[in-house]
Amino acid sequence: MPKISVGRDQDDRDEHGLKGTGIIGKHLVGEKEEAHQANPIYFDLARPHVMGVFGKRGTGKSYSMGTIAEELQTSDISHNLSTIIIDPMGIYWSMKRPNDRSINILEDWDLKPNGFDAQVYIPKGKASEFEEQDMPYDDTFTLKPGELTAQEWAMAFNIDISSERGILLERVISKLQENYGTDYRIEHIIKGVRNFDFSEEVQEGLVNRFTAAQNWGVFGEESSIDKFTTRGELSIVDVSAFSGASSGWSVRALIVALLAKRILRRRMTARRIEEIDEMQNISENEMPITWMLIDEAHEFLPAEGETPASKPLLRWVKIGREPGVSLVLATQQPAKLHPNALSQCDIVLSHRLTAKQDIDSLGEIMQTYMRHDLKHYIDALPDKPGTGLVLDDNSERIYPIQMRPRKSWHAGGTPDAFD
Numbered sequence: 001m002p003k004i005s006v007g008r009d010q011d012d013r014d015e016h017g018l019k020g021t022g023i024i025g026k027h028l029v030g031e032k033e034e035a036h037q038a039n040p041i042y043f044d045l046a047r048p049h050v051m052g053v054f055g056k057r058g059t060g061k062s063y064s065m066g067t068i069a070e071e072l073q074t075s076d077i078s079h080n081l082s083t084i085i086i087d088p089m090g091i092y093w094s095m096k097r098p099n100d101r102s103i104n105i106l107e108d109w110d111l112k113p114n115g116f117d118a119q120v121y122i123p124k125g126k127a128s129e130f131e132e133q134d135m136p137y138d139d140t141f142t143l144k145p146g147e148l149t150a151q152e153w154a155m156a157f158n159i160d161i162s163s164e165r166g167i168l169l170e171r172v173i174s175k176l177q178e179n180y181g182t183d184y185r186i187e188h189i190i191k192g193v194r195n196f197d198f199s200e201e202v203q204e205g206l207v208n209r210f211t212a213a214q215n216w217g218v219f220g221e222e223s224s225i226d227k228f229t230t231r232g233e234l235s236i237v238d239v240s241a242f243s244g245a246s247s248g249w250s251v252r253a254l255i256v257a258l259l260a261k262r263i264l265r266r267r268m269t270a271r272r273i274e275e276i277d278e279m280q281n282i283s284e285n286e287m288p289i290t291w292m293l294i295d296e297a298h299e300f301l302p303a304e305g306e307t308p309a310s311k312p313l314l315r316w317v318k319i320g321r322e323p324g325v326s327l328v329l330a331t332q333q334p335a336k337l338h339p340n341a342l343s344q345c346d347i348v349l350s351h352r353l354t355a356k357q358d359i360d361s362l363g364e365i366m367q368t369y370m371r372h373d374l375k376h377y378i379d380a381l382p383d384k385p386g387t388g389l390v391l392d393d394n395s396e397r398i399y400p401i402q403m404r405p406r407k408s409w410h411a412g413g414t415p416d417a418f419d
Contacts, residue, residue, distance in 0.1 A: 003018060003039070003040075003042060004027055004039055004040070004041045004042060004399060005018065005021055005041075005042040005043070005044060006041060006042070006043055006044065006347055006390055006392040006394070006395065006397075006399070007043055007044035007047065007049050007051075007346065007347050007392060007394055008021070008042075008044040008047070008394060009394050009395075012044070012046070012047070016046070018042055019046075019076060019077070020044065020045055020046030020075065020076065020077045021042040021043055021044055021045060021046075021075070022042065022043050022045055022068075022070075022071025022072065022074070022075050023040045023041065023042055023043070023071070023404060024041060024042075024043045024064075024067055024068065024071060024349075024401070024403060024404060025040075025041050025067075025386075025401040025402050025403040025404050026038060026039065026040055026041060026401065026402050026404070027039045027040075027041055027399055027400065027401065028381070028382070028387065028399075028400035028401060028402055029400075031380040032380060032381070032382055032383070033382055033383075035380075035381070035382050035387075035400065037402050041390060041399060041401055043068070043071065043347075044394075045071065045072055045075050045077065045081070045291075046077055046289075047321075048289070048320050048321045048324050048325055048326045049326045049327075049328075049346055049347055050316075050317050050320070050326070050327050050329070050341070050344050050345050050346055050347075051068075051326070051327070051328045051329070051345060051346070051347040051348070051349065052328075052329050052330075052331075052334060052337070052341075052342065052345040052347075052348045052349070052350075053065055053068075053328060053329070053330040053331075053349045053350075054330070054331060054332070054334045054348065054349070054350045054351065054353060054358070054362065055332065055350060055351025055352060055353065055388065056332055056351070056352060056353055056354055056355070056358075057332055058385070059351035059352045059385060059388070060351050060385050060386045060388070060403060061330050061331075061332065061351055062089075062091065062295055062330065062410075062412045063385075063386070063403070063406060063410050063412065064330075064349060064351070064386075064388070064403050065085070065293050065295060065328060065330045066092065066095060066406055066408065066410060067403055067404060067406055068293065068328060069083055069085060069092075069095065069116075069234060069293060070095075070114075070116065070406065070407055070408060072234070072291055073116050073234050078232050079231060079232045079288075080231070080288055080289055081231075081232065081288050081289050081290075081291060082228070082229045082230060082231060082232070082233055082235070082288040082289075082290050082291070083233070083234045083235065083290075083291045083293070084228050084229070084235045084236075084237060084259070084263075084290065084291070084292045084293065085234070085235070085236045085237065085293045085294075085295070086237050086239065086252075086255075086256055086259075086292065086293065086294040086295065086300075087236050087237060087238045087239065087240065087295060088239050088240060088243070088252055088295055088296050088299070089240055089243075089295065089296070089412065090135075090238055090240030090241075090243075091410075091411040091412035092118070092120075092236045092238075092411070093118070093120045093135075093136050093137070093236060093238065093411065094408065094409040094410065094411035095115070095116045095118045095234070095236070095408040095409070096115050096116060096117070096118050096120075096136075096408070096409075097115045097408060097409040098112075098113035098114050098115045098407070098408060098409065099113045099114075099405070099406050099407055099408055099409050099410070100113050100409075101409075102405050102406070105405045106405050106407065109404055109405060111404070111405065111407055112407070113407055113408075114407040114408060115408055115409070116234055116407075116408050117233075117234070118234040118235075118236050119138045119139060119230075119233055119234065119235050119236065120136060120137045120138045120139075120236045120238055121137070121138065121139050121140065121141050121227075121228065121235060121236065121237050121238065122137045122140055122141075122238050122241065123140065123141065123142070123216070123217045123218040123239070123241060123255075124140035124141065124142050124217060124218070124220060125215075125216065125217015125218060126140075126217045126241040127140055129241060130241070137238065139227070140224075141218075141223075141224045141225055141227070141228075141237075142218065142219060142220025142221075142222065142223065142224050143218050143219055143220070143223050143225070143254070143255065143258050144182060144219070144220070144221070144222055144223040144258075145184065145185055145186050145189065145219050146176070146177070146180065146181065146182030146183055146184045146185075147182050147223060147258055147261075147262075148254065148257075148258065148308070149173070150166075150169050150170040150172075150173040150174070152254065152257055152308040153169060153173065154166050154169055154170075155250070155253070155306055155307055155308045155310075156213075156247070156250040156251070156253070156254050156308055157169075157209045157247075157250070158250070159206075159209075164198060164199075164202045165202050165205055165206055168193065168196055168198045168202055168203070168206055169206060171196055172189055172192040172193055172195075172196065172206075173189070175192060175195075176188055176189065176192055185219070185221065186210050186213060186214050186219055189210050190207050190210050190211065193206050193207055193210070194207070212247070216242070216247070216251050217241075218251060218254075218255065223258060223262065225258065225259050225262060226262070226266075228259065228263075229263060229266070229287065229288060229290055230288075231288045232288070237255065237259070239251070239252040239255055249299050249307070250307070250308070252299070252300070253299075253300050253307035253308045253309040253310075254308045254309075256294070256300050256308075256309040256312070256313070257307075257308040257309040257311075257312045259292075260292070260309065260312035260313055260315070260316055261312045261315075263290050263292070263325060264312070264315060264316060264319075264320070264323060264325060266287055267287060267289075267290060267323035267324055267325050268323045270287035270323075270324075271322065271323045271324060289324045289325070289326070290324070290325050290326070291325075291326040291327075291328065292316075292325070292326070292327055292328070293328040293330070294313075294327070294328065294329055294330065295330045296330070296331060297329035297330055297331045297337060297341075298331040298333055298334075298336040298337045300313060301313045301314070301329065301337060301338045301341050302336060302337070302338060303335065303336050303337060303338050303339060304336075310338065313327070313341070314338065314340055314341065317340060317341050317344045318340075318344070329341060329345075333355070333358060334350075334353075334358050334361050334362055335355070335357040335358045335360070335361040337361075339361075342361060342362075342365055343365050345365070345393070346392075346393040346394060347390070347391070347392055347393065347394075348362065348365075348389075348390070348391040349388055349389070349390055349401075350362060350374075350378070350388055350389045350391070351386075351387070351388040352378060352381060352383075352387070352388070353378060359374050359375050359378065362374055362391075363375075370391075370398055374389075377389050377398060377400065380400070381400060382402075386402055386403040386405075387400070387401065387402055387403075388400075388401050388403065389401065
């Protein structure tokens, strides 16, 4: 029987076989409760991809994203990769621990529990909160205010860029960039606001927002996010500390925006160097191929409206193949994800969906090579966690799948009142 490998074209199959792939599950043959597990499904990790991971609450969306991260870490090409998980719920730190509670299930798959050397990063200003609550982390990070555009600040503050406040913001940032480049802090922005001839109400409204931003705990004199792209490392960027703040999603989006811009810029530079090295027979890449996995992705890249992360992430979606960046977008609500991101997914892993708008949004992008509509395939799945569909644009095939059990501990399960 031929091996099933999704995300890989025939040329790569012929040249590399299964090198640079990971096993994410097994092919399900049959329908509903008659379905049984057959061949392993291999997933390409070597080439850039845009992947969607979808499923309503409790069907295994976040669990599956952790499985993909595990495969990236154990791949035979992991030394050429770096993996970043954007964690808005604070659940992926548990990947450090082996999944001892699923030993029997793992044995059925010839697997063993295994913890991973994940590095958990939190905003520097939130370190005391984590320590007071005995929440684990490994290191902190900061962002440089001068690397944000006026438009990104406006989106973070929910300011209309064409309003008086937006015009003042644009003038202040433009003047600071002219005088200091990116080497200015929030204090300089606050001082600059009062140097322009606008009403006190407009000025103070902007000052209040930047004063609040100082308390987010994420800004410093330098951006220290380059550490997230260390070769062979799994970096978990825990932004759950902002969940209680009214500006929480805006702060998270700013973090993702700067991270996405910086990584893409570095990979584009590295790609040029790699082309030269390839001509000179130098084999190791300048900067590792980067995978960024984003949970609750519709909050960063929404179908309606815009966040500071929208444009940087759409650039990954549109041009990421050439520099070598991959994006995994996980959400319960694919209909709320930006349609350009959805249409560019070359691999979709969909667990059970029931909302008509979500099923329709996926059906629209994959209907050309499916014999039935998407709902037919979803209804044919066994009713148990971890089952789903893999839609592979590369081979134009759809595979029912049983995802493999996690080797590491999953902290995102549903609590109950029985224990």
